[in-house]
Amino acid sequence: MIKFVRQPVYGAAFLCSLGIAMLVNGSIAHSADLAGLKEQGFARIAIANEPPWTQVNSDGTVAGAAPDLARAVLKKMGVEDVVASISEYGAMIPGVQARRFDMVAAGLFIKKERCDAVLFSEPDLCDAEAFMVKKGNPMGLNSFADIASKGAKVGVVGGGTEEKLAIEAGAERSNVIVVPDPQSGGKMLQDGRIDVYALPVLSISDLMKKADDPNLEMIAPVEGTPIFCAGVAFRKQDGDLRDAYDKVLAEMKASGEFAAIVEPYGYSADAAMQTSREKLCGGPN
Numbered sequence: 001m002i003k004f005v006r007q008p009v010y011g012a013a014f015l016c017s018l019g020i021a022m023l024v025n026g027s028i029a030h031s032a033d034l035a036g037l038k039e040q041g042f043a044r045i046a047i048a049n050e051p052p053w054t055q056v057n058s059d060g061t062v063a064g065a066a067p068d069l070a071r072a073v074l075k076k077m078g079v080e081d082v083v084a085s086i087s088e089y090g091a092m093i094p095g096v097q098a099r100r101f102d103m104v105a106a107g108l109f110i111k112k113e114r115c116d117a118v119l120f121s122e123p124d125l126c127d128a129e130a131f132m133v134k135k136g137n138p139m140g141l142n143s144f145a146d147i148a149s150k151g152a153k154v155g156v157v158g159g160g161t162e163e164k165l166a167i168e169a170g171a172e173r174s175n176v177i178v179v180p181d182p183q184s185g186g187k188m189l190q191d192g193r194i195d196v197y198a199l200p201v202l203s204i205s206d207l208m209k210k211a212d213d214p215n216l217e218m219i220a221p222v223e224g225t226p227i228f229c230a231g232v233a234f235r236k237q238d239g240d241l242r243d244a245y246d247k248v249l250a251e252m253k254a255s256g257e258f259a260a261i262v263e264p265y266g267y268s269a270d271a272a273m274q275t276s277r278e279k280l281c282g283g284p285n
């Protein structure tokens with residue numbers, strides 16, 4: 001079930017009427033440029049529900065480093081509000097291309113194949129990869145190659161980077177289990193339905209804290225995987241909007257406002273500022 005949640009600057013209202021859902025769900029044509037978003041009064045963002053990147057609280061409010069940052073940048077651009085919709089990672093790019101969302105603010109990693117499909121902002125949130133395993137790592141899983149060679153069942157988010165890494169490492173498709181959300185992944189590991197759950201380090205760390213289970217262990221970083229950096233994704237046709245977003249993001253990086261938003265969530269502002277979209281895309285985007 002997709003939750004449509006509205007995020008006024010302070011406070012939150014949970015949008016549950018079909019009429020409102022239809023409005024934000026793209027059945028009414030939406031603006032794709034800054035003037036239009038200002039007129040509209042809000043930007044529709046796609047999120048996952050993977051703390052600390054993105055989080056939908058029990059009262060319907062949306063938090064997490066990615067939405068908080070996007071809301072702060074958009075506000076400086078004159079777009080007062082954001083309306084968030086939960087989406088699987090694999091559906092985010094088709095969703096923004098189909099104008100169901102105005103942008104993706106979910107910690108979507110900037111990768112070459114994605115740069116061919118959307119425009120990214122400059123990098124904002126960086127992290128390494130981690131595994132959640134049973135205490136003592138009984139199968140000795142330290143890399144995606146280990147998962148493949150040992151025939152381990154790995155939990156992943158649908159259409160996410162870990163799913164791709166597992167398949168590319170040679171894991172049997174039947175051993176790569178798509179899990180709807182981090183809590184389910186943790187539960188499936190505890191119940192022995194998967195042998196390992198793969199997500200970025202900060203996501204697994206958050207899950208370990210919440211699980212508070214001495215029989216679980218985090219392995220980080222995953223051997224043979226790089227630090228990934230995410231950015232906000234825009235439709236290819238919305239270059240002016242992306243450039244306007246980037247301009248404000250750069251100002252916030254220079255002023256320290258960017259660090260003040262992302263670092264309390266555990267992200268390194270410096271890591272994002274040390275790299276660039278061009279480097280991560282392998283060319284201009």
Ligand code: 6CS
Pocket residue numbers: 050053089106107108109157159160161162163199200203
């Ligand atoms: O962009 C991705 O593919 C990854 N991003 C996050 C924040 N979590 C997992 C996902 O695979």
